[in-house]
Amino acid sequence: MSENVQIVAPPDGFTGSGFFATSLDKVIGLARSHSLWPLPFATSCCGIEFMATMGSHYDISRFGSERPSFSPRQADLLMVMGTIAKKMGPVVKQVYLQMAEPRWVIAVGACASSGGIFDTYSVLQGIDRVIPVDVYVPGCPPRPEQILDGLMEIRRIAREEPIRRRESEEYKALLESYQI
Numbered sequence: 414m415s416e417n418v419q420i421v422a423p424p425d426g427f428t429g430s431g432f433f434a435t436s437l438d439k440v441i442g443l444a445r446s447h448s449l450w451p452l453p454f455a456t457s458c459c460g461i462e463f464m465a466t467m468g469s470h471y472d473i474s475r476f477g478s479e480r481p482s483f484s485p486r487q488a489d490l491l492m493v494m495g496t497i498a499k500k501m502g503p504v505v506k507q508v509y510l511q512m513a514e515p516r517w518v519i520a521v522g523a524c525a526s527s528g529g530i531f532d533t534y535s536v537l538q539g540i541d542r543v544i545p546v547d548v549y550v551p552g553c554p555p556r557p558e559q560i561l562d563g564l565m566e567i568r569r570i571a572r573e574e575p576i577r578r579r580e581s582e583e584y585k586a587l588l589e590s591y592q593i
C-alpha cells in the first residue's frame with residue numbers, strides 16, 4: 414500500500430455490527446440488479462415461454478422482476494420475444510426511446526436475435542438492426558431456464574455497471590450509431 418494512503422478511523426457511533434463501508438457504484442448496482450422491471454415485447458411463440466417464466470414454477474419474482482411493465486417509462490429491461498417484422502422495427506425503437514436510462518435489452522430467441530428461420534424480405538434480421546442489445550438468448554424457443562439465464566446475465570451487467578457509464582463517450586457513440 415502506498416505510504417500516502419491513510420486509513421481513517423470511523424467517527425464515533427459508526428462502528429460495530431450493522432455498519433460497513435462500500436462504494437456508491439456497488440450499492441446502486443446491487444439495488445438495480447434486484448429490481449429490474451421488464452417490459453415484455455412479445456409478438457409470437459417465444460412470448461409463451463416468457464409466460465411460463467413468469468409463472469409459479471419458474472417464478473421470476475425470486476429476482477425482483479415479477480412486475481411486468483407495459484409502460485416504457487416504468488420499465489428498465491426491454492425483453493423482445495418473437496418475430497419482428499420490418500414494419501415493427503420503428504415501433505420497437507420508439508418503445509426503447511421512451512424508456513428512461515439506465516435501460517437494458519434482451520433479445521429472447523432466434524427471431525429477435527437474428528430473424529431466426531424467417532430469412533425473408535419482411536422480417537427484421539435481428540433487433541440489433543434498430544436498437545442496441547445487451548444479451549442474446551438463443552433457442553427456438555428458448556426454455557424458461559434460458560430466459561432466466563439471460564436475466565441473470567443482465568443482472569450481472571447492471572450490478573457491475575459504473576453509475577457514470579451512460580454519460581461516457583463510448584455509450585454516446587453506441588447510441589449515435591443507432592441515430593439515437
Ligand code: SF4
Nearest residue numbers: 458459523524553554
Ligand atoms: S425463435 Fe422460434 S419460438 Fe421464438 S418466436 Fe421465433 S419461431 Fe417462435
